[in-house]
Amino acid sequence: MSGPSPLPARGRPGVPAPRTDGAVASRTILGLRVDATSYADATTQVLAAARAAESRCVCVANVHLVMEALGHPAYQQIIADADLVTPDGVPLVWALRCLGVRGQERVYGPTLTLHVCEAAAREGVPVGFYGGSPETLEALARNLTARFPALRIAYSHSPPFRPLTEDEDRQVVAAIAGSGARILFVGLGCPKQEEWMAAHKGRVRAVMLGVGAAFDFHAGTKRQAPHWMMRCGLEWLFRLASEPRRLWWRYLYHNPRFLWHFGLQLLGRSYGPPAAQEASPSRPKPPLRGVVLAVLLWLLVTAGGLAVAILDKSTGPCWKSARHILVLAVWGLASVYALRAMAGGLRLRLEGSVLLAGAALSEIVQFWMPNHMPEWAGLAESVVGVGAALLASVLWVMLVARRD
Numbered sequence: 001m002s003g004p005s006p007l008p009a010r011g012r013p014g015v016p017a018p019r020t021d022g023a024v025a026s027r028t029i030l031g032l033r034v035d036a037t038s039y040a041d042a043t044t045q046v047l048a049a050a051r052a053a054e055s056r057c058v059c060v061a062n063v064h065l066v067m068e069a070l071g072h073p074a075y076q077q078i079i080a081d082a083d084l085v086t087p088d089g090v091p092l093v094w095a096l097r098c099l100g101v102r103g104q105e106r107v108y109g110p111t112l113t114l115h116v117c118e119a120a121a122r123e124g125v126p127v128g129f130y131g132g133s134p135e136t137l138e139a140l141a142r143n144l145t146a147r148f149p150a151l152r153i154a155y156s157h158s159p160p161f162r163p164l165t166e167d168e169d170r171q172v173v174a175a176i177a178g179s180g181a182r183i184l185f186v187g188l189g190c191p192k193q194e195e196w197m198a199a200h201k202g203r204v205r206a207v208m209l210g211v212g213a214a215f216d217f218h219a220g221t222k223r224q225a226p227h228w229m230m231r232c233g234l235e236w237l238f239r240l241a242s243e244p245r246r247l248w249w250r251y252l253y254h255n256p257r258f259l260w261h262f263g264l265q266l267l268g269r270s271y272g273p274p275a276a277q278e279a280s281p282s283r284p285k286p287p288l289r290g291v292v293l294a295v296l297l298w299l300l301v302t303a304g305g306l307a308v309a310i311l312d313k314s315t316g317p318c319w320k321s322a323r324h325i326l327v328l329a330v331w332g333l334a335s336v337y338a339l340r341a342m343a344g345g346l347r348l349r350l351e352g353s354v355l356l357a358g359a360a361l362s363e364i365v366q367f368w369m370p371n372h373m374p375e376w377a378g379l380a381e382s383v384v385g386v387g388a389a390l391l392a393s394v395l396w397v398m399l400v401a402r403r404d
Contacts, residue, residue, distance in 0.1 A: 026085075027099040030261050031271035032069050032076060034061050034092055035085050036101040042086055043115045049083075049207045050125050050182040057082045057197045058209040060109035062089030063236075065190050067254040070261065070271075075191055078198040086112065088212075090233035091255075095262055110214035110224065113185060117144055120183055121151040128155030128181030128206070130172075130196075131188045132215040139219035155179035159188075173203050184208045187215035 025036045037045075042058070049056045059065070059082040069076040079085060086107035087093045096104040120127050129137055137156045145151055155176055164172065176184065184206040186193045193210035200208070216222040224230075225238035236251045265271055 025101060027096055027101060028271070029092060029095050029099070030066055030070050030258075030265060032061065032066050032079055033085055034087050034096060036096055036104050037084065037086055037107055038105055039107055039112060039115045042084060042107055042112060043119050045084060046116050046183065046207050046209070047119050047123060047125065050120070051123075053182060053205050054207065055200075055202050055205050056084075056207045057194075057201050058084045058086070058207065059194055059197075060086050060088035060107070060112065060209070060211060061092055062190075063091050063258045064089075064250055064254055065194070066092070067257050068191050070257075075194070078194050081198065081201075082194075090230065090235070091258065094233070098266065106230075108230075109209075109211040110217045112209070113211050113214045113218065114147075116183060116185075116209065117148055117151055121148040124150070124152065125183060126152040126154035126179070126181050127183040127185065128153070128157075128176060128179060129185050129187065129215065130155075130157050130159065130176075131186055131193065132158055132219070134158045136215055136219045136221055139221065140215055143218055143220065155181040155184070173200065176204050176206065182206050185214070186210045187212060189213075 026033050027036065028034075046056075046058060059079055061079070065079070065088075069079055086109075087096055087104065088107060088109050090106055093104050093106045117127065119125075129140060132140070137158055141153050141156060145153065157172065157175065159172070182205075184204060186197055186208055188196055188210070189212055190210075193212065197208040197210055213222065217224050223242065225235040229235055229238050236255065240247050240251050261269075261271070
């Protein structure tokens with residue numbers, strides 16, 4: 001069996017085309033091509049292009065990158081023109097599997113960095129690093145050469161936290177060329193690193209890999225999530241806990257949007273190429289009033305539930321029955337307004353039906369069940385609690401997805 005072929009040339013305007021070179025398959029996720037590659041395949045392709053001194057771009061795609069591209073045709077075109085797009089995030093691995101790529105594995109930027117450095121050290125291919133602070137680059141070089149003694153680091157540069165002038169940019173390109181680096185790791189963060197690589201494709205005669213936080217992880221300036229959290233797709237939660245002020249908006253905004261839009265894709269919605277997105281008319285937004293009212297009603301239900309939990313200790317069954325009917329009725333109303341915000345409007349008789357169903361459910365689950373089926377009472381209360389949490393999650397997803 002022949003090995004993977006070198007990186008195929010990209011650049012057909014407006015079309016994130018699937019791979020047709022026989023190396024790996026690809027799928028389109030929210031209009032963005034993601035290649036179903038592996039560590040071995042990606043490393044082989046990078047080294048083959050580096051030995052030929054070709055100027056190529058490799059992007060490592062996660063939910064943040066996909067959602068940055070959604071609705072931004074220029075940035076999406078940059079990713080479409082990349083020579084290789086790896087599934088860096090676990091949600092994208094799951095998405096590829098949902099789209100028919102069985103056994104797809106994660107190709108995580110920091111781990112891919114180690115694979116490529118190991119192969120480059122073995123084959124004597126010089127590498128370079130662009131991005132990060134001087135201290136980070138110094139620690140990164142020290143740690144990598146300790147791990148791979150034969151690794152040749154020919155170039156290392158920490159750019160200023162501002163756009164470079166034309167003269168400064170020419171000096172950077174000349175310095176990279178003069179160093180002889182054939183693989184250049186770029187750690188500017190998303191979306192800056194992808195934009196930088198696209199702007200320098202053809203000018204920098206090296207394979208450029210945008211690996212994001214890999215610099216900090218391998219330098220030891222930031223901790224990586226435990227492996228079990230990575231496998232479960234919970235790395236985002238670890239990073240959010242580590243850097244809440246910097247990352248809270250990225251994860252609490254982009255993650256719900258991704259779930260929403262990928263769910264729509266699975267249901268048949270088409271997310272076209274960048275040119276098609278640019279030309280397509282914008283969809284009408286669902287009414288904001290319904291979403292806001294749904295959130296307020298849910299908050300009211302939550303506050304009422306906390307108050308009633310205290311009152312339950314001193315009240316009788318009649319009050320409990322009335323309370324449960326009221327709470328579930330308001331909860332049902334909140335659900336209806338959430339559906340209205342999503343669907344664009346529902347008739348009043350459907351609202352009334354949901355309210356009655358909510359009242360009946362309240363009687364069965366929270367009042368009648370504990371008296372007649374006490375062994376199931378605890379489970380019933382848990383179901384109601386989980387339902388409330390799910391409703392809150394749905395409302396938040398709808399709030400952030402509405403902006404698209």
